[in-house]
Amino acid sequence: MAKRSDGGERPPGMADVARVAGVSAQTVSRVLSDHPNVQDKTRAKVLAAVDQLGYRRNNAARMLSSGRSRTIGVVTLQTDFYSRAAVTSGIENAARAAGYAVSTATTASLDTFAIGSALSRLADQGVDGVILSVPLIHSSERIEQLTRSTPTVAIDGSRTDATEVVAIDQTLAARLATRHLLDLGHDTVWHIAGPGQWLEAASRRDGWRASLEAAGRAVPPPLEGDWSPASGYRSGLVLARIPDATAVFVASDEMAFGVIRALRETGRRVPEDISVVGTDDIELAEYCSPPLTTVAQPFAQMGALAVAHLLRHLADPGALPEPASVEPRLVVRASTAPPSRSSSVPRQ
Amino acid sequence: MAKRSDGGERPPGMADVARVAGVSAQTVSRVLSDHPNVQDKTRAKVLAAVDQLGYRRNNAARMLSSGRSRTIGVVTLQTDFYSRAAVTSGIENAARAAGYAVSTATTASLDTFAIGSALSRLADQGVDGVILSVPLIHSSERIEQLTRSTPTVAIDGSRTDATEVVAIDQTLAARLATRHLLDLGHDTVWHIAGPGQWLEAASRRDGWRASLEAAGRAVPPPLEGDWSPASGYRSGLVLARIPDATAVFVASDEMAFGVIRALRETGRRVPEDISVVGTDDIELAEYCSPPLTTVAQPFAQMGALAVAHLLRHLADPGALPEPASVEPRLVVRASTAPPSRSSSVPRQ
DNA sequence: GCAGAGAATGTTATCGATGCCAATAGTGCG
DNA sequence: CGCACTATTGGCATCGATAACATTCTCTGC
Secondary structure, rough: OOOOOOOOOOOOOOHHHHHHHOHHHHHHHHHHHOOOOOOHHHHHHHHHHHHHHOOOOOHHHHHHOOOOOOEEEEEOOOOOHHHHHHHHHHHHHHHHHOOOOEEEEOOOOOOOHHHHHHHHHHHOOOOOOOEEEOOOOOOOHHHHHHHHHOOOOOOEEEOOOOOEEEEEEEHHHHHHHHHHHHHOOOOOEEEEHHHHHHHHHHHHHHHHHHHHOOOOOOOOOOOEOOOOOOOOOHHHHHHHOOOOOOOOEOOOHHHHHHHHHHHHHHOOOOOOOEEEEEEEEEEHHHHOOOOEEEEEOOOHHHHHHHHHHHHHHHHHOOOOOOEEEEEEEEEOOOOOOOOOHHHHOOOO | OOOOOOOOOOOOOOOHHHHHHHOOOHHHHHHOOOOOOOOOOHHHHHHHHHHHHOOOOOHHHHHHHOOOOEEEEEEOOOOOOHHHHHHHHHHHHHHHHHEEEEEEEOOOOOOHHHHHHHHHHHHHHHHHHHHEEEEEEOOHHHHHHHHHHOOEEEEOOOOHHHHHHHEEEHHOOOHHHHHHHHOOOOOEEEEEEHHHOOOHHEEEEEEHHHHHHHHOOOOOOOOEOOHHHHHHHHHHHHHOOOOOOOOOEEOHHHHHHHHHHHHHHHHHHOOOOEEEEEEEOOOOHHHHOOOOEEEEOOOOHHHHHHHHHHHHHHOOOOOOOEEEEEEOOOOOOOOOOOOOOOHHOOOO
């Protein structure tokens, strides 16, 4: 039974509105749901009553009765990394525009259990659908079951049977970066990849390798970071000790910052001695020194696309799960330049 | 009426569990709510039935009946700025730990209408309480009413009657930064502030001014940015033209990146010619060149504190709204140094 | 051995909105 | 002028869980 604790001052219900407007509750419901079959005069009366009472539809009741909540859940990794925030932002905008609320469940780690529990928290809340914005490496019976019972769209790098996938073409991103460096005249391009479990990272690595192979260049062994600037810094220190490395494609701008710092500290100039291309185009990329050449990722757009897919799926559960992807774009700034043969020796 | 669309396969309800366990629905409810007055044997039977049926409590029904949703809403500004993401992160963690779900409503602008509509979206969703994580400058009747009817905790810089406030001591942050620079021997310290409407920005400005005055130094006119690196860059260009500016305290790391870039481009060295202190301690601050001296803000901690306050208030609506604040901390890196009298002339 | 406190469990009304179906009021057309 | 038909509107059961209250059972203490 509902709370009676407050001083008898209960917020108005549909029945109250109906009474004031002199119609039935059902009609009020129809007006509020934009049903076509309501006379303008009646609609006006109802709306006036709604306004007068300051009535707001009770979402809980609505949800219980209709079985839908007009809420979409987002499972996302809890980090400060730019990319996640940008995607979430895009999702929220698109959802709001479509009249959906957004409920977030963050997970601190990527293991099956953590993701599963984030999913079930959302399921318990009764979300209509879920956007999985984490790389789902291993699935589990529990996860499969949850994604089967709740419409789910996976962003970039989730592997489940019951989900549609929306992605940015990361292979293309890597190709753009690699080609740019080769076109500048570099013999080959090194790569600092993201963590192997992330599909995004793997795709970028593949795209980079493919580009080099297509151009008939040597493929240096890739280094691996964890997206953090600190890991970029560590990789940068390694790179600095390799005399003939003149160009590197880094899988995130944040790591690129670390790489550049490491290179400078060890006396390698950017871009004179070594060119660096990042990925993401975070806002600070332009204010790094030197300003970072990078591959911009349409994160917000992807978030919006994910919402669109989810809504389409909700509207018509039978629709075919056609995968979609959006394209990244190269942004050339000042961290890349043609190789200068003379100065490819580390000073350190 | 609930959806009948699916093939008659309705998820199990409490009644089903009750039937399987051979008890009443009420008892099931008690078991699930950890009521004390249930025999262990009964509890076990119920839990077994729950497990067997894969039963999950229906949140909508729960909410409708009990009047509470165990969900807290967060109103936040839609940006990629580090600080907002960090706060939200802290909120989510704390909320999850307390068994609360989090629903987010972002607003693109700070005007009364936008914030009001974010608040009402949350209210419509039936959140138990709200954390206002945006600077609320002007209130409105609508907002006052919403914050009165829904328990609200404001983070840093919201001005409403009906809200508790949790904040980081920004005055202290500014004092730490300013004192650090004065202690290094600078005659005075310039300031690049955040947007005037943000209480955070105003407090930092006040703290900075107070520190200078306390030390009997001249107070230069503050410049103002909008938190973005681009605005920092613009302010940096102005600063570069002021020959006797040897130290600057910037109200955010992101702006500080822009400032440093502008200074370097115009030939002023950091920190030799001019010292820069940022605010926030974003992850990239350490990888700026030079590594940025900054005032670290315990954002996540503040988010957690906000949740704690809100929950306390929910548990005991009568409790006094004691304001709380957490303390920032100075992190000295390499962007600050004693002034070198010789080189305080711009090269440009 | 019995009254009465208190634990354990069941009964019932209700929360607020919606869907289905019936009822009523108009409308067009033969 | 009346019938078939449609646009409006109301009645009622229902979603799933909870709170208040009732009831049954189990022990103490005297």
